[in-house]
Amino acid sequence: DADVTQTPRNRITKTGKRIMLECSQTKGHDRMYWYRQDPGLGLRLIYYSFDVKDINKGEISDGYSVSRQAQAKFSLSLESAIPNQTALYFCATSNYRQGSYEQYFGPGTRLTVT
Amino acid sequence: EDKVVQSPLSLVVHEGDTVTLNCSYEVTNFRSLLWYKQEKKAPTFLFMLTSSGIEKKSGRLSSILDKKELFSILNITATQTGDSAVYLCAVNRAGGTSYGKLTFGQGTILTVHP
Numbered sequence: 001d002a003d004v005t006q007t008p009r010n011r012i013t014k015t016g017k018r019i020m021l022e023c024s025q026t027k028g029h030d031r032m033y034w035y036r037q038d039p040g041l042g043l044r045l046i047y048y049s050f051d052v053k054d055i056n057k058g059e060i061s062d063g064y065s066v067s068r069q070a071q072a073k074f075s076l077s078l079e080s081a082i083p084n085q086t087a088l089y090f091c092a093t094s095n096y097r098q099g100s101y102e103q104y105f106g107p108g109t110r111l112t113v114t
Numbered sequence: 115e116d117k118v119v120q121s122p123l124s125l126v127v128h129e130g131d132t133v134t135l136n137c138s139y140e141v142t143n144f145r146s147l148l149w150y151k152q153e154k155k156a157p158t159f160l161f162m163l164t165s166s167g168i169e170k171k172s173g174r175l176s177s178i179l180d181k182k183e184l185f186s187i188l189n190i191t192a193t194q195t196g197d198s199a200v201y202l203c204a205v206n207r208a209g210g211t212s213y214g215k216l217t218f219g220q221g222t223i224l225t226v227h228p
Contacts, residue, residue, distance in 0.1 A: 101162060102159050102162060104159075
């Protein structure tokens with residue numbers, strides 16, 4: 001079983017719709033992250049969370065919001081989707097409590113906004 | 115603002131060739147540099163480097179960090195078609211709220227032809 005799961009894996013939505021991407025992890029890690037990946041731009045950080053009560057903006061948070069419902073769950077919302085939010089979205093986790101910098105990635109969600 | 119630049123952006127080689135991928139960085143209070151391999155899905159961890167001049171090796175892959183000149187290289191010897199992937203470099207800061215937050219480069223697309 002995958003340690004970091006994302007749902008849905010693929011989604012096509014229309015401009016203006018609200019959409020939520022969900023991430024769950026069974027690794028017991030405390031930190032969780034949301035990234036988007038666009039061709040030629042690598043991975044860019046949208047939001048990250050140290051624990052349930054601590055959420056921080058990344059470099060490209062405009063147009064997105066997040067919720068850390070539990071240590072194992074971190075969801076990303078697009079309040080009103082626009083076409084330039086079409087991208088591959090990754091959730092990741094890390095184990096800060098154990099002093100680890102390595103991040104473990106979920107399989108990704110391919111989002112298309114038409 | 116932290117900056118990570120990878121070169122080349124893409125590379126096409128034949129099986130058996132040796133390749134060198136480059137990653138240069140500018141980051142305040144550097145802690146570590148990480149290399150990831152991304153095939154069709156999620157990035158998977160390859161190496162983490164924290165000390166200058168110490169080579170990390172895993173099979174045909176090796177990496178080294180130069181903290182004075184602010185760069186790292188990833189070498190792949192005797193390339194195989196299974197090495198075809200995007201290789202991502204990321205840096206991590208030490209301390210404070212940035213602990214554990216990675217800044218990624220744009221990636222190098224490696225294609226290995228039979």
